[in-house]
Amino acid sequence: MSHQTRVVPLAQLSLPATSAWGRLRWIGLAVGVIGAGATALLAQDDPEQFNFSWLVAFMFFLSLGLGALFFVLVHYASKAGWGIAVRRLAENVSSGLLVMPLLFLPVLLGLHDLYHWSDADAVAHDPLLQAKEPFLNPSFFTVRAGIYFALWILITLFYVRGSSRQDTTGEESITRRLTAASGPSLIIFALTLTFAAFDWIMSLDPHWYSTMFGVYYFAGSLVGGFAVLILLAAGLIRAGYLKDVVTVEHLHDLGKLLFAFSVFWAYIGFSQYFLIWYANIPEETIFFLHRSEGSWAGLTMFLAWGHFAVPFFFLMPRTIKRKGPFLVLGACWMLMMHLIDLYWLVMPTLHKYEVRPHLLDLTSLLAVGGLFLAAVGWAMAGKPLIPVKDPRINESLSFENF
Amino acid sequence: MPLLVPKLPEGTEHYGVLARFDSAKAIFHACEKVRDAGYTRWDAHTPFPVHGLDDAMGLRASRLPWVVLVAGLSGAGGGMLMQWWVHTQGYPLVISGKPLFSWQAFVPVTFELGILFGALGAVLGMLAFNQLPMLYHPLFRSKQFESVTDDGFFVSIEAWDPKFDAAQTGRFLEEIGATHVELIEP
Numbered sequence: 025m026s027h028q029t030r031v032v033p034l035a036q037l038s039l040p041a042t043s044a045w046g047r048l049r050w051i052g053l054a055v056g057v058i059g060a061g062a063t064a065l066l067a068q069d070d071p072e073q074f075n076f077s078w079l080v081a082f083m084f085f086l087s088l089g090l091g092a093l094f095f096v097l098v099h100y101a102s103k104a105g106w107g108i109a110v111r112r113l114a115e116n117v118s119s120g121l122l123v124m125p126l127l128f129l130p131v132l133l134g135l136h137d138l139y140h141w142s143d144a145d146a147v148a149h150d151p152l153l154q155a156k157e158p159f160l161n162p163s164f165f166t167v168r169a170g171i172y173f174a175l176w177i178l179i180t181l182f183y184v185r186g187s188s189r190q191d192t193t194g195e196e197s198i199t200r201r202l203t204a205a206s207g208p209s210l211i212i213f214a215l216t217l218t219f220a221a222f223d224w225i226m227s228l229d230p231h232w233y234s235t236m237f238g239v240y241y242f243a244g245s246l247v248g249g250f251a252v253l254i255l256l257a258a259g260l261i262r263a264g265y266l267k268d269v270v271t272v273e274h275l276h277d278l279g280k281l282l283f284a285f286s287v288f289w290a291y292i293g294f295s296q297y298f299l300i301w302y303a304n305i306p307e308e309t310i311f312f313l314h315r316s317e318g319s320w321a322g323l324t325m326f327l328a329w330g331h332f333a334v335p336f337f338f339l340m341p342r343t344i345k346r347k348g349p350f351l352v353l354g355a356c357w358m359l360m361m362h363l364i365d366l367y368w369l370v371m372p373t374l375h376k377y378e379v380r381p382h383l384l385d386l387t388s389l390l391a392v393g394g395l396f397l398a399a400v401g402w403a404m405a406g407k408p409l410i411p412v413k414d415p416r417i418n419e420s421l422s423f424e425n426f
Numbered sequence: 427m428p429l430l431v432p433k434l435p436e437g438t439e440h441y442g443v444l445a446r447f448d449s450a451k452a453i454f455h456a457c458e459k460v461r462d463a464g465y466t467r468w469d470a471h472t473p474f475p476v477h478g479l480d481d482a483m484g485l486r487a488s489r490l491p492w493v494v495l496v497a498g499l500s501g502a503g504g505g506m507l508m509q510w511w512v513h514t515q516g517y518p519l520v521i522s523g524k525p526l527f528s529w530q531a532f533v534p535v536t537f538e539l540g541i542l543f544g545a546l547g548a549v550l551g552m553l554a555f556n557q558l559p560m561l562y563h564p565l566f567r568s569k570q571f572e573s574v575t576d577d578g579f580f581v582s583i584e585a586w587d588p589k590f591d592a593a594q595t596g597r598f599l600e601e602i603g604a605t606h607v608e609l610i611e612p
Contacts, residue, residue: 298530298534304522424477
């Protein structure tokens with residue numbers, strides 16, 4: 025009840041450079057470079073497959089960074105106390121966004137393989153693409169991508185730097201400033217994420233559109249973001265850090281959020297499907313037609329059961345969310361399902377009738393994931409694992425669920 | 427037999443003892459001691475929720491979630507079944523050229539009935555487990571007990587607890603820090 029000051033040994037809160045977690049940036053970098061090398065070799069044989077595989081990997085790790093950034097923003101906006109102890113972990117994961125512009129370059133270079141609307145000949149013979157041409161053209165596409173990245177990086181740096189500066193000064197004014205900026209930041213976040221999802225995934229089939237698509241990508245991003253936060257926290261606790269700092273109470277709440285957003289994902293996914301199914305207009309149903317043919321039909325069912333129905337019952341009991349190994353299992357599963365969800369969104373454009381896994385899918389994940397992890401590791405090294413001088417950190421340390 | 431009052435076991439002389447504590451901290455530690463002393467039929471009464479008191483009292487997890495789960499699933503299942511009957515057996519009408527059993531169209535109603543029954547299960551289950559509504563309770567005989575909605579923290583131990591002994595239990599409560607102990611008539 026009372027929030028007394030707690031003394032936590034510093035060794036619990038910082039990563040020695042020689043520890044496995046302290047080396048995360050180098051491990052990530054090594055995996056990333058090896059993955060990129062393997063990808064480059066394989067890409068020569070099948071550049072088209074490479075572009076699509078890379079897009080899946082890119083959108084996957086982007087969503088983890090965005091999910092974590094959203095958690096940080098909403099944390100300030102809601103003035104939440106419970107999660108301050110895990111907020112720094114989210115800040116670290118959102119720092120992965122800093123390398124995403126670099127990893128976007130292959131998408132820009134592969135524009136012509138990926139996006140049908142970028143083909144001038146196709147546009148010339150297609151009235152619909154001509155109508156969309158003022159929005160869907162390579163130069164505006166590139167400018168928009170630049171704007172998204174600039175805003176995401178601006179917001180990320182603003183929050184990560186502000187929070188780190190508070191570690192030394194303990195100024196309350198920093199919390200006030202970050203809280204005041206969180207509202208506008210969330211609006212910018214919502215708009216950029218929505219349009220990024222439109223640009224990068226929905227425009228793969230430029231004839232098809234769904235106004236809910238941005239929310240769908242957002243829902244998946246949050247599932248991925250919370251799954252990663254749970255895995256990161258559980259991994260650090262297992263390695264002997266954050267003892268009595270990030271407790272079962274914090275993991276329980278992260279588990280609730282993971283559960284909530286897997287339900288939210290299903291709600292959005294079904295709503296999108298439901299309206300298209302009801303109206304039954306061919307240019308809208310084409311999206312689900314592709315995904316209910318051949319082996320894609322099986323993957324669609326797997327997604328419905330594996331991303332919603334099974335985890336709904338698995339993650340529901342309180343005891344599951346409060347038992348480390350079960351929660352970690354749930355988080356791993358949801359992370360995998362989120363990846364499959366993105367694969368399901370992107371790949372039917374390339375392989376219309378069959379699910380055709382390719383080695384490039386794996387190497388692209390290693391390349392993008394390794395570099396993303398390196399950026400996260402960079403953010404984690406050299407500063408405490410929790411915002412040590414946040415004015416309300418004690419409230420979070422003594423947090424308990426009713 | 428009067429309605430909406432607690433049922434006491436046959437032949438009880440007293441309802442039990444009521445002990446007053448002056449702070450949330452005091453009642454928290456008192457509850458731990460009552461729990462450790464092995465009492466099973468007792469309760470704590472506070473003006474506001476005290477964090478961790480359920481652990482201090484040694485309460486088991488509530489069975490309410492199971493009631494909600496069963497109620498919610500029957501609501502959802504019943505909702506789907508009802509629509510199946512209406513659309514394929516009772517009034518088979520072709521709507522916008524879709525099959526009679528179009529499960530997609532039935533999802534919203536199924537979902538809402540699942541929520542409705544789950545919520546009703548939660549409210550009614552809570553009332554049933556708490557034996558509410560209850561218009562009268564023997565503890566209301568105590569003048570002291572009126573401050574339970576203001577600044578009083580109380581522990582009551584019921585007379586049919588196997589360990590109960592009017593004199594001994596009263597002394598025990600005084601020893602663990604009660605500022606006022608009284609015997610409550612049924």
